[in-house]
Amino acid sequence: MPTAINAKSVTRNVGWSILSKTSTFGLKFVTVPILARILTPEEFGAVAVALTVVQFLAMIGGAGLASALILQRDEDMKTIHSVFWANLAIACLMAVGLYVWAEPVAGLLGATEAAYLVRLMALLIPLQLAGDVAYALLARRMQFGKDAFWSMVSESAGAIAAVVLALAGFGVWALIAQLFLSAAIRLVGLFAVSRYVPALQMSIGRVVGLARFSLSMMGSEIANFVSFQSPMVVISRFLGLADAGAYSAANRFSSIPNQVVLSAVMGVLFPAFSSMMQDSARRSNALMLSTQVTTVLLAPMMFGLWALAEPAMLTLFGHQWAYAWPVLGLLALSKGILTPCSTFIPYLKGVGHGGTLFWWAILRAVITTAAVAFGAYNGTLVGAMIWLCAVNAFVLVGYSLVVFRADGTPFFRGFLTCCRPMFTAALMAIAVRLLLSYFGHLVPNAALQVVVGGVIGGAIYAALVLLTERPLLRKLVDLARKKRLPAASPSPAE
Structure with missing residues (x-):
């Protein structure tokens, strides 16, 4: 049976996950700009596509089979082995198919010159899917600290190797x-x-049984993937690899805050919400608290990056990419608009609203792809990003309607x-953008503008949060105090 989940275990595992992401944040903060200064936009675009x-x-x-393992009552080893071999077999078949059809696939994406990269990177599919079962076992045991450590080691080693190879002149092979x-x-x-060791056991019936649960989950995951990745394909096809590279570099950098917070929080919240499925009061409190906290953390990062996009792009990426600062700013703005949605997907998955999540994800994917394609076809990369921001505003309202209705919370209050x-x-x-526009000439150095703007923005945001979020701050202080007290008996929240 999965490890019992309570407030303390959720907090501890979120902490471990955030620690691993934060530890790689500084490294990526340095390596992405370094790679961007060494490599060309076309090279970035080819690898990204x-x-x-x-x-x-x-x-x-993966077909969602590993996610289904997380929710199983017991660790039935025959089922676990069956999922491992099913995943590996599907991965190998897909790798072979992509290797054979690499040129038509690359041509369909408008990147014929990247066919050799598609063929080579097909080998990544078995590498990625082979670890799904091992991760699922750690997740159901709430042992995110162990996964956090290896995520930190792997990301750090990869980033360091990429920088070393890029400096040595290996070009696009550094990213590979x-x-x-x-x-x-x-x-x-x-x-x-x-401690998982695959054994030669296979039950088609058990895989099919898990697949019934996982198919709707997989459908929504695919739709969400299309929402996030379709802009890359659309830009490559309509605007070329250079613009795709500019989008990729700006997107990789603007996504770092999301990777630090959201990837950590979402992985833990899915099993946490699942455990609260029958307790509506705890579930609702957890939803509101987790959403508020992630928004308080993420929103100032994303909107602040929008405000400082021009000096930040020049400072971090250099003159080669200076033209793309509006893309960086608009991408940060589009992600900032969605920060309140950070907990909505794990919530809908965890409480059994997979069908609702699926249809909204489909709608989001269609609208996002169509809007970015319209902006790219009729304008420029900046136009496509403006349409992306507009779509994300619609998505925020739509997901909020769905989630608060499922939770029984009045929409406007929630x-x-x-x-x-x-x-x-x-x-x-x-405020920071206006100050930079009117007084930026007093600080002619771009790096200093970023520092000064960040300090001023942080002070303004802290003051506003103290004025507008007192109930949330009191709740967090109370939680911190309870954790310091000797545990005589577990509280209802635990």
Whole structure:
């Protein structure tokens, strides 16, 4: 049976996950700009397009079977082995198919010159799917600290290798080496800490049984993947690899805060919400608290990056990429708009609303792809990003309607509570942008503008949060005090 989940275990595992992401944040903060200064936009674009295909097939190949293992009552080893071999078989078939059809696939994406990368990166699919079962075992045992350690080691080793190879003149192969080295190290680490050893056991019936649950989950995951990755494909096809590279570099950098917070929180919240399925009061409290906290943390990062996009792009990426600063700013803005949605997907998955999540994910994927395609076809990369921001505003309202209805929370009360930190961050960013416009000439150095703007923005946001989020701050202080007290008996929240 999965490990019992309570407030203390959730907090501890979120902490471990955030620690691993934060530890790689500083490294990526340095390595992405370094790689961008050494490599060309076309090289970034070619790898990004090829990786999009690989990640999409890897998601389909897993078919959600590993996620279904997390929710199983017991660790039935025959079922676990069956899922491992099913995943591996599907992964190998997909890798062979992508290798054979690499040129038509690359041509379909508008990147014929990247066919050799698609063929090579097909080998990543088995590397990624082979570790799904080991990760699922750690997740059901709430042992995210072990996964966090190996994620940190693999990401760090890959990033360092990429920078070294790029400086040595290996060009696009530096990015390829980063992907393969990170995947291989994490795979070895997952098997080591989960203590899982595959055995030659296979039950088609058990795989089919899990697939019935996982198919709707997989459908929504694919739709969400299309929402996030379709802009890359659309831009490559309509605007070329150079613009795809500019989008990829800006997107990789603007996604770092999301990777630090959201990937950590979402992985833990899925099993946590699942354990609260029958307790509506705890579930609702957990939803509101987790959404508010993640929004308070993420919104100022994303809106602040929008405010400082121009000097930040020049400082971090250099003059080669200076033209793409509006892309960086608009991508940060589009992600900032969605910060209140950070907990909605694990919530809907965890409480059994997979069908609702699936249809909203489909709608989001269609609208996102169509809007970005319209902007790219009729304008420029900046136009496509403006349409992406507009779509994300619609998605925020739509997901909020769905989630608060499922939770039984009045829409306007829930929406205002969850989005208030985002509005606060937006006000802060507008103030910083105006100050930079009027007084930026007094600080002619771009790096110093980023520092000064960050300090001023942080002070403004802190003051606004103290004024608008007192109930949330009191709740967090109370939780911190309870954790310091000797545990005589577990509280109802635990």
